[in-house]
Amino acid sequence: MHDHQESRPKSSSTTLVAVVIALIVIGAIYFFISDSKDPVTQPVTTSPVTPTPQAPVEQPAVTPQPEVVYEAPQPIEEVEPLPLLNESDTPVLDALRGLRGDSLLALIVPQEVIRKFVLAVNGVAEGKVVNEYRPLVSPPPPFIPETFTVTVEGSAVEQQRIALANYARYETYVNNLALLDMDTVAAIYRRFYPLLEEAFKELGLKKSNFHSVLIAAIDNVLAAPDVQGEVLLIQPKVFYQYADPVLEKMPQTHKLMVRMGPENARSVKASLRQLRARLLSQ
Numbered sequence: 572m573h574d575h576q577e578s579r580p581k582s583s584s585t586t587l588v589a590v591v592i593a594l595i596v597i598g599a600i601y602f603f604i605s606d607s608k609d610p611v612t613q614p615v616t617t618s619p620v621t622p623t624p625q626a627p628v629e630q631p632a633v634t635p636q637p638e639v640v641y642e643a644p645q646p647i648e649e650v651e652p653l654p655l656l657n658e659s660d661t662p663v664l665d666a667l668r669g670l671r672g673d674s675l676l677a678l679i680v681p682q683e684v685i686r687k688f689v690l691a692v693n694g695v696a697e698g699k700v701v702n703e704y705r706p707l708v709s710p711p712p713p714f715i716p717e718t719f720t721v722t723v724e725g726s727a728v729e730q731q732r733i734a735l736a737n738y739a740r741y742e743t744y745v746n747n748l749a750l751l752d753m754d755t756v757a758a759i760y761r762r763f764y765p766l767l768e769e770a771f772k773e774l775g776l777k778k779s780n781f782h783s784v785l786i787a788a789i790d791n792v793l794a795a796p797d798v799q800g801e802v803l804l805i806q807p808k809v810f811y812q813y814a815d816p817v818l819e820k821m822p823q824t825h826k827l828m829v830r831m832g833p834e835n836a837r838s839v840k841a842s843l844r845q846l847r848a849r850l851l852s853q
Contacts, residue, residue, distance in 0.1 A: 641851070643768065643782040644761040653766050660684050678707050678744065689770040689781060696787035698822030710740035714830070716804055716811060731804040731811070738832030745835045748842045757849030782850075789847045793840055795828035796821070802829055 664681055680687060687706035694701040717734035720727050764782070771781035778784055803814035813819040818829065828836050
């Protein structure tokens with residue numbers, strides 16, 4: 572994608588395992604939104620129904636917040652040189668296979684691995700979904716809704732909700748994140764930060780550094796509301812929307828946190844809180 576004049580020797584598989592772990596953590600912020608195909612559709616008038624009660628959700632703020640700048644990790648003495656960014660895919664994927672086998676390798680889109688993670692994290696920091704340049708594959712099978720019947724004023728009315736089976740689609744991703752040692756990840760992140768910053772600078776954004784964007788992405792996920800109970804849906808056209816207009820107006824990242832289910836969302840937030848604390852204590 573980009574030409575570089577300087578060349579650096581490739582690191583060994585042992586060192587590249589560290590790169591992979593760091594990328595997995597960064598990409599984990601993004602994994603739950605990788606199956607989104609939800610463009611905003613025009614609102615329609617629907618017949619009044621009495622929805623199943625669910626926890627109230629506060630109206631999200633719509634005013635963009637100024638960037639909070641965090642000092643980038645200080646460089647440390649390199650044990651081994653980092654690979655060239657343009658040549659990092661094969662060694663990273665080889666290391667990934669050695670780390671967790673083909674099951675984990677199957678979750679990664681194998682081209683432009685580092686650049687895709689950086690772009691995805693920047694999108695999450697802005698509350699947006701990146702669909703066409705995503706780093707991880709979509710959770711199979713497709714999104715699972717469920718139709719059920721309620722009685723309203725003596726009449727049977729069909730409604731739709733997110734099926735419990737849909738939440739299981741995300742368990743592989745959630746478990747991979749939960750099993751990582753965040754102290755080790757934070758140390759590895761600092762070790763390989765220059766490669767991530769290089770990919771970030773290529774984007775040409777008016778932002779301070781990738782470290783600040785990563786913290787903002789984590790904060791965006793942590794700010795997603797904890798929605799309990801059934802999540803009702805409507806289908807005015809082809810795509811589903813949340814029946815609750817407050818949920819439907821949330822940022823894309825928050826809407827999709829709801830899609831993964833409350834238990835998965837709690838696990839992801841717990842892992843990201845640990846990671847955030849480690850990253851800011853360096």
